[in-house]
Structure formats: C-alpha cells, structure tokens
Amino acid sequence: MVRHKRAKYMTTDTPTNTSPLLQVRDLRTSFITPQGKIPAVNGISFDVNHGETLGLVGESGCGKSVSALSIMRLVPNPPGVIESGEVLFEGVDLLKISNKEMQSVRGAGIGMIFQEPMSSLNPVLTIGRQITEPLGVHLGLSGVAAENRAAELLEMVGIADSRRRLGDHPHQLSGGQRQRVMIAIGLSCEPKLLIADEATTALDVTIQAQILELMKNLTSQLGTSLLIITHNLGIIARYADRLNVMYAGKIRESGTAEQVYLRPSHPYTIGLLNSVPRLDRPLSERLDPIEGEIPDPLNLPMGCAFRPRCRWVTEQCKVAEPVLGQIAGRQSVACYESKAVSGSVGITLQ
Amino acid sequence: MTVTPTASDRAVASDSEKSESDVLLSVRDLKVHFPIKRGFLVQREVASVKAVDGISFDIRPGETLGLVGESGSGKTTAAKAVIQLNRPGSGSVKFEGQELVGLSTSAMRPVRRKIGMVFQDPYGSLNPRMRAGDIIGEPLKVHGLAESQVDYRRQVSSLFSTVGLSPAMSERYPNEFSGGQRQRLGVARAIAAKPSLLILDEAVSALDVSIQAQILNLLQDLQEQYNLAFLFIAHDLSVVRHISHRVAVMYLGKIVETADSKDLYERPLHPYTKALLSAIPTPNPIHERSRERIILRGDLPSPLSPPPGCGFSTRCPIAADMCSATVPELRTLAPNQQAACLLAGSVE
The missing domain is CATH 3.40.50.300 (P-loop containing nucleotide triphosphate hydrolases)
Structure with missing residues (x-):
C-alpha cells in the first residue's frame, strides 16, 4: 500500500544535527486595501523538523492561514503581498524560486488540505481524475498505473470499494469522505510536509476524530511532517508535538505542548485556555474570558498588540512590542511580564 | 402589562x-x-x-x-x-x-x-x-x-x-x-x-x-x-x-440519552454518548495521551433510509444481533438518567 516507507528522522525532544525541514524566517505578508495596509503576518519565524x-x-x-498560504506562495496578489522574509524548504528559499519551480514543490514537496472539502474539490470532475492529476504532473504516472495508484490511495484513507468510487463526483460523497479524498490527494505524491489548514473544522466531532487519527497515522507511517493550523486548542493538545500561539500577525508563545498547556506564560495563551469550557476539569460556575475584542488590523495599538486586553499591562508595553524570548528549554514568550504571568498560572490552571 | x-x-x-x-x-x-x-x-x-x-x-x-x-x-x-x-x-x-x-x-x-x-x-x-x-x-x-x-x-x-x-x-x-x-x-x-x-x-x-x-x-x-x-x-x-442543567443527546431524530448534566458527563450510559465524549479533544496534552478514545466507524446513516432497529447500530462498537431487530426505547437506568440502548445496564 505505502510504497516508500521513509525513515523517521528524529524525535522532537532531541536537539537535531540534521537541519529542519522547513525554516520560516521573519516572514511578512500584507494586504493592500483602499483603507490602508493590513499586516496579516507581521514577522514570524519558526521551524518544522523532519x-x-x-x-x-x-x-x-491572527494570520495563521495567511502564514500557510505564504509558505505555499498562494496568497492572492493583489491585494496580498509577501513583503519580506525567507521560507527555506530543504534549504531552498521558496520565495526566490520561479513559478515553475514552485509548482513542483506544491504537491510533491508540500501538500495542503483546506477547510472546505466541497470548495477545494472540483465539482464537475470525478474523484479519480482529481487524484490522478497530481500523479501525472509530479510522478509522471498515467493510464492504468495512475488509476491503480489512485485506488490504492483511496483505500489508504479508508474509502471502501475504491475502484468504483474513482468514478464518483464530489457531491456523491459525505463531508467526511470528501476530506478523506483531500488527504489522499494531499499525500498522493508523498510530500515531506503536509499542511492541514482547519482541515476538520467543518466536520462533526465523531468524523473529526476519524479524520485526525487517519491524518496522524498516515503521516507518522510515511515520516511526513505535519503542520496543523486550527483554532481548536484541544486538537493541538492531542496531536501536536510543539505549537506556536499567534495573535495579531505574530507568534506570542511557542514551545512543546506540555510546556505551553501546563505552564502557559503569555497572557493571551492563558486567556485562551481559560475561555474554553473544559471537559478535563470539574465544572466551573463562570468562564474567565479575555476582555474586549481583537484589535482593528488597520489600526493596531502602539507597543504590544495584546495590551488593550491584557491584565498584566505595564507602561513598558505601550512603548515597544516585546520580542519572542526563550524562557525555558524550548519555550519562548513575547511578553515583558512573562515571569509574573507564568508564576500566576498555578492559581488559574489545575 | x-x-x-x-x-x-x-x-x-x-x-x-x-x-x-x-x-x-x-x-x-x-x-x-x-x-x-x-x-x-x-x-x-x-x-x-x-x-x-x-x-x-x-x-x-x-x-x-x-x-x-x-x-x-x-x-x-x-x-x-x-x-x-x-x-x-x-x-x-x-x-x-x-x-x-x-x-x-x-x-x-x-x-x-x-x-x-x-x-x-x-x-x-x-x-x-x-x-x-x-x-x-x-x-x-x-x-x-x-x-x-x-x-x-x-x-x-x-x-x-x-x-x-x-x-x-x-x-x-x-x-x-x-x-x-x-x-x-x-x-x-x-x-x-x-x-x-x-x-x-x-x-x-x-x-x-x-x-x-x-x-x-x-x-x-x-x-x-x-x-x-x-x-x-x-x-x-x-x-x-x-x-x-439537563442534557438530551440526539441521534437520527431520536433522543438516545437524557440525564442531569453532571451525571451524563461523569457516567454516560449510551455508547453514542460515550463515543461523542471521547471524540472531543481537551486542551490538556497529558490528559489526552492517557485517555481512552472510541473512534466510530463510518458516517451518520442517511435519514432517508435509517437502519432497522437501533439507528446507531451501524456504527455502534458494542452492537449485537438484536440491535438491528428491535428499536430501543428510552429506559430509566439511573435516577434522572434514561438511555435508549438494549445493551446498556442500569446503574445502582
């Protein structure tokens, strides 16, 4: 079924001597609107390891989807512009290569799954045609060989009677099955990185669990790196080794799942964790939400963008935006007060 | 007024x-x-x-x-x-x-x-x-x-x-x-x-x-x-x-379990409720890794042609032969808690 089993390169806990698969460096993407420039992604840097x-x-x-689109160079232009930064994939800066070279990276190097399986599949083409297309473009498979491989892929994502299903159109499948097809297409050329952008958000919880388990199992079998983009803190806790918390175009906190969930050190992370009703804790009378709303991206506050909603705000926060700084091991926080914030967690968490 | x-x-x-x-x-x-x-x-x-x-x-x-x-x-x-x-x-x-x-x-x-x-x-x-x-x-x-x-x-x-x-x-x-x-x-x-x-x-x-x-x-x-x-x-x-205060769980047009909120979450009795609860990821990596999860097979059946007997029998991890023959009624299995499952046992 799986033709080339890729070796697992490393575990996440050991510092690596192999360089990361993907290195994003100071990426900035803006949208030019008649009202002004919106800095959707405002200087983010992170790595994805093998x-x-x-x-x-x-x-x-917050800019999480625009970050993914920027990595894939799929930001609609106009109005979007990738202004600066580097996206190093296997050492090659994707922002510097030609469109043609980029096309061979999309699908073969990096696969992507979007939220809406109905609108990412072409409604007038059969499932088979849509799976064989990347096989032809990237692997040069055609005819019977491509069809066999497509049937194999459908089976791999758990669609029974795969031969016959190849002739179906997207509307003949359920939402969960469509997302399975998207995963099959995403993994068809065995990319080294799969980006899943809110891939299960539109699905019911029991189907969501099926799809996430499938994605996690397949990527670990194939040794594929996975970048999960979601607003759901639970999904990240269950599946991610490390995470980045974004707010207003910047990464505010990053670390391993244990570090960030058990010792959150940015006021926004703490606010998020206290906003969700939690099944893993005794029932509380009231939630403790973050006050106020997300700032207008055209009119971001001076200094730290989270300042107007922050409980730990000081004079310093108004002057300049704090930069991401390491506080422990692999955990980094962009907050002047992170020591005080981190210390307060014992009261609000656990 | x-x-x-x-x-x-x-x-x-x-x-x-x-x-x-x-x-x-x-x-x-x-x-x-x-x-x-x-x-x-x-x-x-x-x-x-x-x-x-x-x-x-x-x-x-x-x-x-x-x-x-x-x-x-x-x-x-x-x-x-x-x-x-x-x-x-x-x-x-x-x-x-x-x-x-x-x-x-x-x-x-x-x-x-x-x-x-x-x-x-x-x-x-x-x-x-x-x-x-x-x-x-x-x-x-x-x-x-x-x-x-x-x-x-x-x-x-x-x-x-x-x-x-x-x-x-x-x-x-x-x-x-x-x-x-x-x-x-x-x-x-x-x-x-x-x-x-x-x-x-x-x-x-x-x-x-x-x-x-x-x-x-x-x-x-x-x-x-x-x-x-x-x-x-x-x-x-x-x-x-x-x-x-109270919760009713619906599946294919029927209530399959109803109970006081506290009881339903602490002690779900219907296999569908159990699966739903286990499918929800919580924002706690340690809890997530130790937790038993029930992954249901397949999709919700079409309400146009629901399965015979219990509507959940096609996806149920504990379904028996009788489940596709008899439609289960809501039964009181614990104080203030009812479930429509032939196989769910009552709780003292």
Missing part, C-alpha cells in the same frame, strides 16, 4:  | 407561573416528518425523512436543557417545531400549560412573545439595512410593549446596556459591529419582549473562543437575572456541559 507535528493556533484574523 | 424590564417584574411573573405548573415547556412524542415527493404533474409522496421521530422533554422555569447531536440529528428541526415554525406531524408541545400544536399563526403570535430565539449566524440573522436600535426595538413594536416614544427609547437603550453594548451604538448598522457584538444584538432582540424561554440554536458556535466565553457569561447572567429558561442547541459538548 517527522514532527507542529501546531499553529489562534483566533480568526 | 408593565414594560419596565426590571428583575422584580419578571420574578413576579415567574412566581405566578410556578403556582400553575412547575414545567414551562413540555414536549411529548413530537414528530416532524418531511415528505419526499416524486412526479411532475401529479405528485406522489414516495418516502419521508423522519427528521424528528418522537422526542419528549420538559424544561422548567430558569432551567437550561442542552440538546446535543451532530449535523442531521434533528436538533434544529425539533426547536423549530417547538415554536411551530415547522408544523409537527404529531405530538404535543405545551408551553405554560397551553397546547401549541394546531394553533393558528395569529394565535401563535402572543406565544412567540414569550419564546425568544437566537440563531447561529450573527451575520445572516440581522437585517443589514436596519439600524441596531430598530432591530432590537422591533419586538417591542410588534407586540405593542412600549407605552410611548420616550418609553420605547428608554427600553431600547436599557436593552443595549443589559447585553453589554453602549446605547450610543443604536444608530449604527449591523456591518459596523464585530461578530461578538452582533451576537449581543441578537440576544438583546431575543429578550426585548421579556420572554420566559430562549431557544439558542448554535448561538455561540460561530464565535472565537474568547468571544464565546463572553457571550456564555452574558447568557448565564441573564438567566439568573430574569429566571429565563434556555433550550440550548449545540454540537459542542464542552459548551453544553458548562451551561446546561
């Missing part, structure tokens, strides 16, 4:  | 209701079937979708019943049938002792004043061409609840403050509000006519978590202040646990 699962979490408008 | 929206007025009103009957809304064996018709000139009914297939529940004043289930389970259809937006095929819906099934549209109007609704989509459920103040004030006009223009304006601005918006925003249009603020407008409109029951259909599902928490707190405050009862429909079980 075989690891990285989570990118944040609320709507 | 006084028009001052004070807590004392509502308390008096709800006290008199309590003396009549302890139950605010009582639904019995409610069925909503949608016919499927074929034919061009002469249409014949060839089948029917049993969207809601015989459900029963009660809601007491000031209580929240959470109705959970996945898409297509019939929870929204059930809510619409309660307020007679979908005419039920059979069954009974009693609100404050009055039978609603079979009431004419005009006879329903005074009842609708007492049942407010909040919808999922804060963008689609507000008229983009009306000012916020007019949207919130419309129920007051429709039901004639304002004595004068001055009184109307006073009530509208008090509603704005109640839901945490500035009364100065009443001149704005919906597009000038954020998603969270729009849902506050939706809540203000729903409570404008001083209802005793709010139907909240996925009211917080579309909101970001930090905003969702704000709206949940607002709803709990309103419930306490006005002794409001909620029919809270959602697919998110962690949100339902937080806000509900």
